[in-house]
Amino acid sequence: MLKFIDRHFSRIFAVLYVLIDYLGIWGAFLLAYVIRRKVDVTTLDLELFSIPSLHFAWKDFVQVAPMIAGLWLVIFIALGMYREIGKTRGLEEFRGIFVAASFGIVAMTVLGFIYGHQPFSRLITLYAYIICIIFVAFGRALLHVVENILWSRQIGVERTIICNIGAIGRQFLEGIRQRGWPGVHIIGVIEEPNKKSQVKVKQLASGPILQNDANTIAGFPILGTVSNFKTIVDQNHPDTLIVGLGGDNVMQEVEPLVQYAREQGIFVMVIPDTLALTAGYKVRETINGVPLMGPRRYPIAGLPGLAKRLTDMFFAALVLVALSPVMLVVAIAVKLTSSGSVIFSQQRIGKNGKPFATYKFRTMHTCCEGENEKAWTTQNDNRRTSIGTFLRASNLDELPQLWNILRGDMTLVGPRPEQPEFVKEFANLIPRYHERHQVTPGLTGWAQVNGWRGNTAIEERLQYDMFYIENWSPWFDLKIILLTLTSFGKSKGAY
Numbered sequence: 001m002l003k004f005i006d007r008h009f010s011r012i013f014a015v016l017y018v019l020i021d022y023l024g025i026w027g028a029f030l031l032a033y034v035i036r037r038k039v040d041v042t043t044l045d046l047e048l049f050s051i052p053s054l055h056f057a058w059k060d061f062v063q064v065a066p067m068i069a070g071l072w073l074v075i076f077i078a079l080g081m082y083r084e085i086g087k088t089r090g091l092e093e094f095r096g097i098f099v100a101a102s103f104g105i106v107a108m109t110v111l112g113f114i115y116g117h118q119p120f121s122r123l124i125t126l127y128a129y130i131i132c133i134i135f136v137a138f139g140r141a142l143l144h145v146v147e148n149i150l151w152s153r154q155i156g157v158e159r160t161i162i163c164n165i166g167a168i169g170r171q172f173l174e175g176i177r178q179r180g181w182p183g184v185h186i187i188g189v190i191e192e193p194n195k196k197s198q199v200k201v202k203q204l205a206s207g208p209i210l211q212n213d214a215n216t217i218a219g220f221p222i223l224g225t226v227s228n229f230k231t232i233v234d235q236n237h238p239d240t241l242i243v244g245l246g247g248d249n250v251m252q253e254v255e256p257l258v259q260y261a262r263e264q265g266i267f268v269m270v271i272p273d274t275l276a277l278t279a280g281y282k283v284r285e286t287i288n289g290v291p292l293m294g295p296r297r298y299p300i301a302g303l304p305g306l307a308k309r310l311t312d313m314f315f316a317a318l319v320l321v322a323l324s325p326v327m328l329v330v331a332i333a334v335k336l337t338s339s340g341s342v343i344f345s346q347q348r349i350g351k352n353g354k355p356f357a358t359y360k361f362r363t364m365h366t367c368c369e370g371e372n373e374k375a376w377t378t379q380n381d382n383r384r385t386s387i388g389t390f391l392r393a394s395n396l397d398e399l400p401q402l403w404n405i406l407r408g409d410m411t412l413v414g415p416r417p418e419q420p421e422f423v424k425e426f427a428n429l430i431p432r433y434h435e436r437h438q439v440t441p442g443l444t445g446w447a448q449v450n451g452w453r454g455n456t457a458i459e460e461r462l463q464y465d466m467f468y469i470e471n472w473s474p475w476f477d478l479k480i481i482l483l484t485l486t487s488f489g490k491s492k493g494a495y
Contacts, residue, residue, distance in 0.1 A: 009156030014082060016143055021076055024135035025104075026069035032127035033065075071111075072104040072132070079103065089144060089182065094137055101132050147183070157183055160240040161233065163190040164226065164254060172271060173218035174463045178450075179471075187236050188223035218463065229257050233264065244271045299472040300439050308477070312412050316405040327399050330361055330391065338385040340366030343400055348417035351440045355420060356409040359400035363388030395484075401443050413477040414442025415465040416453070426458055436465045446476075449483040 005012060076082070079100045088096065105125065150156050162173065176186060215222055223232045233241075241261045243254050258268050300308060320327075331342045344362040347355050364383045384392070391397035404410040410417070415436045418426070427433045447453065447464035468476065 005150070006155045009150070013143065013147065013156075017082060017140065018073065018077075020139035020143060021081070021136050022069055022073050024139045025072045025132050026065050028132035028135050029065045029068055029124075029128045031131050032124045035127055036121065036124045068108070071107060072101070075103050075107060076100045093140065097133055097136050097140075101129055101136070104132070105129050151183055151185075154185065157185040158239045159185050159187055159237065160242060161187050161190060161223065161236060161238040162220075162242045162244070163229070163257060164244045170218060170463075173220060174467055177219050178446075178464065178467050184240075186220050187238055188221040189217050190223055190226060190229060190232060191217065226253060226257065230260060233261065233266070238266055240267045240269065242269045242271065298438060298469055300469070304472075304474075308411065308474075309408070311474075312405050315412060316402045320402045320406075323399060326396070330396055330399070333387050334361050334363075334385075334391075337387045338362075338365055347420055348441070349420055349423045349437060350409055350417060351437060353423075353434070353437050356404070356417075358404055358409070358417060361391055361397040361400060363391050363397050395444075398443060405443060408440075411440040411442045413444055413446075413468075413480045414440055415445050415468065416448060417441035430459055430462060432466065433462055436462065436469065439469055444480060444484040446480055449480055449487060 079096065081096055081100055108125065147156070173186075173189070176184075223236070241258075243258060245254065261268050334342050340362060342362060344360050344364075345357050346360070348358045350356045363385060365385055388397070401410055405412060423433075423437075445465065446468035447461045450464055452461040452464055468480075
């Protein structure tokens, strides 16, 4: 049975999506009728329908509703609601349901105008419209749950290998790692060793790791090189091959690989090389059919940026007041357990590369601050005080940075600020590192909630920072804040 589902997964779920939508639409009209007329459907007492304005009795309505549902289903199909079965989710899917249901209402109104009367009252139509959106969205959500369960057991997934990723391919893989790709299992990457990364594998003298695992790219295993392509494909039996078209003489290298994959019945997709040049740009104007591209404007700008700033100020002030007793207790504990000041100040790099003073509860012995304050903190660092270990693990040492947020130096959510010495060194070694300074640094960030903090790979951390910057939304901020709260005391790399 499971093998049958695996082989015919797309067809089975295509039928299920159509069926669940049809039942949702039909059920929405029936429930709307019941709500409007307060019908006792258990007795089907037709004498309740002696209302002159009612065009259909209950038994007639039950016959008409399937036809109306069929009309709406045709509209759903015409608007492409079944083109990417199971792949479109969240707000994008809800937007599609909303648009399709709206077109359904318009179609009913137009047909009613043509035939001289509307089959249902305006209230029934309005109720059906609202309930339809809810029913269809809920039905699809249930199917998504079933899909996820099956995909987690590797049933119905598209087994995919990515080859010759090039510069833009790394960004593509980061999107999959951080956002996911429903229904797709990335087996691994086929790549030449010298193309893996532009970053030199180097351990800085001051401590931080630049790269993570040399045998992976964005967390996906390297299966081998192009010279072993046929062996890798024969061993892994992929359904899909994604080929990057970057690099010199790429067509001569890629063409025989694509030809072999097609001979094996593997579906082939490509990542065009031009994306590597235009990834940071958008079309500003089109003159005589020629697009003129300029730098892409990140989402955290203009009115959204102002709204984020006002939200930061409000919540920072609120949390400062609410947690002032906790901060007082921490301050007393810091003072009693070691000599020195309670608050520790350090230079960090903020938006547009401007330095600012960041504040934290002191977690290290004062005798170590002068000589080692620029050194990277590592696991079992003997510079920490007895209370400092707990404060760092729980992030309570960073509560004074709420004052930085009120001042505008920082924001609640954003890339974490680094020390000037590290920024200079990273910028020389890691491409695009300076781009993370185009936004205000944050108290918590997408990289941190995913475990990329402390003595972890800077290159990996940058990928998460750039993903956040390019995909920012208020909901993304809320998700990061909730993940931060739920990881209290369990932060990986919090040394």
